[in-house]
Amino acid sequence: xxxxxxxxxxxxxxxxxxxxxxxxxxxxxxxxxxxxxxxxxxxxxxxxxxxxxxxxxxxxxxxxxxxxxxxxxxxxxxxxxxxxxxxxxxxxxxxxxxxxxxxxxxxxxxxxxxxxxxxxxxxxxxxxxxxxxxxxxxxxxxxxxxxxxxxxxxxxxxxxxxxxxxxxxxxxxxxxxxxxxxxxxxxxxxxxxxxxxxxxxxxxxxxxxxxxxxxxxxxxxxxxxxxxxxxxxxxxxxxxxxxxxxxxxxxxxxxxxxxxxxxxxxxxxxxxxxxxxxxxxxxxxxxxxxxxxxxxxxxxxxxxxxxxxxxxxxxxxxxxxxxxxxxxxxxxxxxxxxxxxxxxxxxxxxxxxxxx
Amino acid sequence: xxxxxxxxxxxxxxxxxxxxxxxxxxxxxxxxxxxxxxxxxxxxxxxxxxxxxxxxxxxxxxxxxxxxxxxxxxxxxxxxxxxxxxxxxxxxxxxxxxxxxxxxxxxxxxxxxxxxxxxxxxxxxxxxxxxxxxxxxxxxxxxxxxxxxxxxxxxxxxxxxxxxxxxxxxxxxxxxxxxxxxxxxxxxxxxxxxxxxxxxxxxxxxxxxxxxx
Numbered sequence: 001x002x003x004x005x006x007x008x009x010x011x012x013x014x015x016x017x018x019x020x021x022x023x024x025x026x027x028x029x030x031x032x033x034x035x036x037x038x039x040x041x042x043x044x045x046x047x048x049x050x051x052x053x054x055x056x057x058x059x060x061x062x063x064x065x066x067x068x069x070x071x072x073x074x075x076x077x078x079x080x081x082x083x084x085x086x087x088x089x090x091x092x093x094x095x096x097x098x099x100x101x102x103x104x105x106x107x108x109x110x111x112x113x114x115x116x117x118x119x120x121x122x123x124x125x126x127x128x129x130x131x132x133x134x135x136x137x138x139x140x141x142x143x144x145x146x147x148x149x150x151x152x153x154x155x156x157x158x159x160x161x162x163x164x165x166x167x168x169x170x171x172x173x174x175x176x177x178x179x180x181x182x183x184x185x186x187x188x189x190x191x192x193x194x195x196x197x198x199x200x201x202x203x204x205x206x207x208x209x210x211x212x213x214x215x216x217x218x219x220x221x222x223x224x225x226x227x228x229x230x231x232x233x234x235x236x237x238x239x240x241x242x243x244x245x246x247x248x249x250x251x252x253x254x255x256x257x258x259x260x261x262x263x264x265x266x267x268x269x270x271x272x273x274x275x276x277x278x279x280x281x282x283x284x285x286x287x288x289x290x291x292x293x294x295x296x297x298x299x300x301x302x303x304x305x306x307x308x309x310x311x312x313x314x315x316x317x318x319x320x321x322x323x324x325x326x327x328x329x330x331x332x333x334x335x336x337x338x339x340x341x342x343x344x345x346x347x348x349x350x351x352x353x354x355x356x
Numbered sequence: 357x358x359x360x361x362x363x364x365x366x367x368x369x370x371x372x373x374x375x376x377x378x379x380x381x382x383x384x385x386x387x388x389x390x391x392x393x394x395x396x397x398x399x400x401x402x403x404x405x406x407x408x409x410x411x412x413x414x415x416x417x418x419x420x421x422x423x424x425x426x427x428x429x430x431x432x433x434x435x436x437x438x439x440x441x442x443x444x445x446x447x448x449x450x451x452x453x454x455x456x457x458x459x460x461x462x463x464x465x466x467x468x469x470x471x472x473x474x475x476x477x478x479x480x481x482x483x484x485x486x487x488x489x490x491x492x493x494x495x496x497x498x499x500x501x502x503x504x505x506x507x508x509x510x511x512x513x514x515x516x517x518x519x520x521x522x523x524x525x526x527x528x529x530x531x532x533x534x535x536x537x538x539x540x541x542x543x544x545x546x547x548x549x550x551x552x553x554x555x556x557x558x559x560x561x562x563x564x565x566x567x568x569x
Binding site: 252260272289304 | 394490492493494495496497499501520521522523524526537538539540541556558559560
């Protein structure tokens with residue numbers, strides 16, 4: 001009965017490993033999985049071991065899933081319930097590899113048994129590993145937007161996510177960091193505070209995990225292809241073109257006003273000397289104060305003329321106010337358009353396995 | 357009597373102008389007036405001069421193309437030399453200005469009286485002349501000048517004359533205040549049974565008051 005359950009579980013395991021490529025035709029890897037399954041079902045542990053090893057050493061796209069399944073079969077083959085077939089040291093070695101490949105992995109129900117689970121937990125406890133978990137394609141919406149990728153480690157750690165340009169010139173870009181838990185999500189933004197972080201191109205996404213207790217460091221890689229078009233911006237006018245403004249005061253007419261003041265003095269002299277001088281009274285002399293007053297009035301008028309700052313021109317002031325209003329409106333429109341362009345900005349990130 | 361008439365006239369002008377003042381189409385000002393006068397007069401073969409301070413008031417209403425002014429002054433003269441100029445003088449006038457402020461005609465009516473050695477003489481005058489008000493930019497200062505010919509309309513001692521007055525007025529834009537200093541000269545020649553009696557009254561003037569708006 002137990003063996004029957006083992007067989008059903010292994011069949012399920014193989015089926016799960018095939019799922020990512022289910023829509024495609026059978027590959028040599030699928031054939032290897034099928035043969036490993038048969039061997040395990042027939043309790044041919046050594047044969048299953050041999051086939052699973054070739055799965056584990058395989059490289060190429062989608063091999064992480066094959067390798068994970070291969071390592072699970074390998075561990076199950078090396079540490080079965082049957083005591084005579086158990087090879088705990090070898091099983092522990094492959095379980096360590098399994099944990100490195102997938103830190104939160106567990107053995108499928110049915111395949112595992114308490115001894116194998118204990119061995120896996122022991123391997124997990126002894127191994128510091130991290131995995132960057134992302135697949136397919138994500139879309140970043142808006143300049144302030146980002147996509148999040150899951151990182152998982154075998155123990156709480158400090159995580160840093162960086163992008164290293166592959167085809168592009170440039171330096172390593174720090175994308176995000178977080179700490180404190182076994183499993184976290186880190187962000188991949190294209191912009192940070194309006195400064196572009198990622199251009200279109202291929203990047204090596206590297207998550208670096210530091211264990212603050214043991215000072216150990218480990219990392220995981222993925223390849224990310226970023227398609228990030230240029231952000232269109234409408235230029236925002238900075239200052240109003242002052243040459244468009246009209247003068248709001250007329251030029252002071254100081255010469256004219258000064259001449260009026262002098263004329264006022266002259267008329268005052270005339271008033272004193274001409275009006276007050278009839279023949280019968282000529283012996284009494286004129287009123288000399290007229291000259292003083294003429295001087296005072298002329299001086300006062302000239303000083304007043306110097307205070308002239310020009311007349312206000314309300315039509316021009318209204319025109320200028322209209323220009324300022326229009327300028328403010330154009331600034332608002334440009335800002336609004338830029339906000340819209342920022343909000344509708346789209347970038348995509350496509351993930352590929354980088355192998356380990 | 358004359359003072360009361362002019363006060364009543366002033367009140368009438370103020371009331372008539374009130375709606376236009378409210379609409380800011382008329383400038384209205386009320387001044388106290390002082391003229392530090394010197395009076396020179398000849399009488400009965402003798403001539404003399406005297407000093408006196410004429411005091412009074414004026415009410416001015418000016419629209420764009422017309423204006424009305426009421427003025428009244430009076431005062432005593434004490435002898436500086438001789439006795440011909442001793443006495444009191446009182447003048448009252450109402451003028452209608454027509455034309456723009458820069459240059460307009462003046463048509464008016466005046467009453468003049470003096471009291472001296474020969475008693476009190478009063479007569480009426482027709483006043484005709486020209487006036488100008490020229491603002492000195494936006495400084496609040498304004499140059500004003502007017503010259504009138506006063507023609508006798510008859511009375512106890514009819515006499516014609518000439519009046520010239522200049523002013524430098526200041527009206528700050530932020531205060532309802534109006535100040536003016538100037539010079540006023542008038543020359544009259546009165547006909548009397550004893551012959552022609554020439555008379556000059558000249559002197560600096562000062563006007564301080566309020567204005568609307």
